Amino acid sequence: MQTAIQRLSLLLFGAFTFVLPAAQINAAEPFIARIPRVWDDDAMAKLEIRLATDVKVQHIPSAYYYQIPVRTIYKTYAIYHPDREPPGYFAALLQKDPEIAFDSSRLKTKEDWIRAGQQVFESGLTPLSTDVPFTQVRNRAWYTETDAPLTKDGIMPLYRYVIRKRGQVEVTMDSCATCHTRVLPDGTAIQGAQGSVAFGKLFAFHIRHSPDAYRYKPARPQLLDLFGTPWIQPDPQAALMNMQMNDIADIVDRLPHGVVPRDGTSLAYSVQIPDLLGVHDRKYLDHTGLQHNGGLADLMRYDAINNFINDLTAFGDFRPFNALKSVAPADALPPASSQSRYSDEQLYALALFLESLRAPENPNKANALSRYGERVFAAQKCGICHTPPLFTNNKLTPVSGYDWQLRNRDLQQDIIPISVGTDSTNALLTRRGTGFYKVPSLRGVWYRGPLEHNGSIASLEEWFNPARLRSDYGSNNAKPYGMETNAVAGHQFGLDLSVRDKAALIAYLRTL
Ligand code: HEC
Ligand code: HEC
Known part of the structure; x- marks a missing residue:
């Protein structure tokens, strides 16, 4: 049965999910989580402004989106440089059981939601073992070759350890924190501040230390997935498409710190990682102003699309994901069960977390x-x-x-x-x-x-x-x-x- 407040809110705000039981709504400082439906077909169709190349862009239908399994978010732990790790730290992690870090039924106050949003920010989509070159955080050479930053406590703040299975410590490597963290000269890590990661060097290390089968693989399928624009002729990326992964390492190695070949941009003209502090005040998102930002729901939509759902978007009859996985026919969608997404609750928490971020105190006073x-x-x-x-x-x-x-x-x-x-x-x-x-x-x-x-x-x-x-x-x-x-x-x-x-x-x- 609905309470009066729930009925009133429904009238005012439409069909939101209520995650708080009625009892808490009457608490002294009530926080009602009004969670918008993220993947609403009408909203998705109007979300982005048209592309200069005039290709028709179509996001996946909501019926498909909501069949995609939700990512489980496990508790994560700090990663120390091998020379700075407290004695027994890693051995203790090996003894820990996995813990689920995001459970919306347990979130009561706004503070709870913000902290849960930070967990989403820090947890990646595909944890990797410490043997993979991308995540060799126990190897000293990895730090020198990738310019990975350390905080004053010796913590490497771009990735975190995660335990999904007892006895197996993995590394999150594609979380928001990887790109959207800045380490100031005094060794303070500021989450959400303009990112300064040498992402190109991480990628180059990965390629160069991978087995030959990967290093000498044609780069074309991966480049098409990440950056392909086959409807633009002549193809501005034609020269890159004929390379092997090893050649790509030489290109990304030269990218400045804080510049990323973000999917949808290009390996040839990569972009600066923007500051997320103050993102709520921006009317458009992306350097090119691609997406409208009319409020929390739109920010959630941005985060949903841009974290590994966007290669399912159709650009005319080109669906980038299919170039990578050779799915046929070209416009087919892979089974929803083979994908993963954030839940609307996770995206809501993430957006509240981003909104809560404040810039460090400015030491430059007016004179x-x-x-x-x-x-x-x-x-x-x-x-x-x-x-x-x-x-x-x-x-x-x-x-x-x-x-x-x-x-x-x-x-x-x-x-x-x-x-x-x-x-x-x-x-x-x-x-x-x-x-x-x-x-x-x-x-x-x-x-x-x-x-x-x-x-x-x-x-x-x-x-x-x-x-x-x-x-x-x-x-x-x-x-x-x-x-x-x-x-x-x-x-x-x-x-x-x-x-x-x-x-x-x-x-x-x-x-x-
Ligand atoms: C691999 C690096 C990388 C990862 C991982 C990443 N981002 Fe970004 N993010 C970028 C880059 C680069 C841009 C700029 C894209 C552009 O302008 O074309 C961006 C843009 C954004 C914007 C738009 C800001 C603006 O003012 O235009 C938001 C919001 C954002 N990211 C949030 C997130 C969140 C939340 C996550 C995690 C769920 C995340 N990003 C993961 C690199 C990354
Ligand atoms: C006609 C509009 C316009 C005017 C006038 C203008 N700017 Fe800009 N400014 C921009 C745009 C657009 C960009 C981004 C360009 C790009 O990234 O390619 C920018 C970028 C910048 C940046 C880099 C910011 C960043 O985060 O990368 C700085 C700093 C800046 N402007 C300062 C100034 C100053 C100081 C003046 C006056 C002397 C000025 N601008 C005048 C439009 C303007």
Whole structure:
């Protein structure tokens, strides 16, 4: 039987799942978990803006999605560098029984949900043993070759140990924490802050230390699954498609820290891992503004799609997953039981966790120089796009040569029709390519980096250095594979300021 509050909430909010028994609803500080239905066919159809290449994008139907088994989330444990591990630590893990860490029936307060969301954030989809090169966290050479960071306590915060079976300690390697954790110079790990993982080096280590059968395998099926855009001709990734995995290692090894060949982008033009602190204030998600973000439910949808469901999406008659597994016919879906997904409850907890994250305290307090810099910021009209207090106007800027008037009239109020002229490949030639880059927030830029959607810029000093426009410029960060010039083009705002004004502007930006 429904209580009065449940009936009222149903009227107000529609068909939400109530996970709290009625007794708790009357508690002093009641927390009612209103869990939206994530994979709603209508919402999914309207979630993303159209692609610049005009291919028809179709997410999997909800009837199929909800048949996919839910991931079990087990309790995880910190990983120490072999030289920093407390005596007996690993031996004790080997004696532990598995524990289920996520059980929504036990979550009562908002605090409980947030902590459970952190467990989701830290637990990967496919735990691997410590023998696999990707996760050789007990091998000292792995740390030096992959630049894996350590906290001041000697913990490697990108992965966690997980116990799914007594006597078998595995490693989570594809959790949100892997990419969305930043270790500050003082050894503090900040979850959700712009990621600084050398993901390319992890991948390169994996390939180079794998058996020959993997190293010399054609890369094509995997590249098609992750990045393929066969409807774009000539194929911008044709040269890569003919490589072997070993060649791929050489390419990813050069990627700057904090830059990832995220699926749906490209191995040739990878993207910067964004800051998730403040993600709730953003109207669009992804550098290209691919997805609307109208609230918690949309953030949950982003997390559902982007964690190993997106290769089931159809792009015209191309379904990336089928390229990897040779499923035929090309538009068929594999059995739902062969896939895995987060439950709506897990995604809700994860979204609450992300919302609860706060930036570390900014040590750069306002002073005379930064106050002068604030005036430079105003005089340069940076605020047209980087509008306080969010330091973004939450709008999209078309890349050079993209005719948005022809295709995106529906978004007109969210478009600022000035192209900043940065490299357009990611916005035009990928599965996430919309023809736009969104205006990023400048909040937290003091601890962030690398900058620009592709992470080609290491620091604010470099961003405002006009030398970066020259074709012989040696970028502080690796240039994307196949790029013919070393120039970092575009966003010429503030480049011609005097030395003094520039220093002041940068000092101001570091206070945000
Ligand atoms: C392999 C690295 C990797 C993993 C794992 C990963 N992400 Fe991301 N994430 C990225 C990259 C790179 C982007 C930027 C993609 C783009 O702009 O094209 C991104 C974008 C996002 C965004 C959009 C933010 C914005 O402002 O545009 C959200 C939200 C997000 N990730 C949440 C998560 C969550 C939650 C998880 C775990 C369930 C996760 N990510 C796992 C690398 C990763
Ligand atoms: C017409 C809109 C516009 C104006 C004006 C503008 N920007 Fe930007 N800014 C952008 C866009 C769009 C990007 C992202 C470009 C990309 O990633 O390719 C960006 C990126 C940045 C970044 C890198 C942020 C990051 O996280 O990667 C900084 C720093 C920045 N702008 C500062 C400024 C300053 C300071 C001014 C004034 C001197 C200014 N911008 C003027 C639109 C603008």
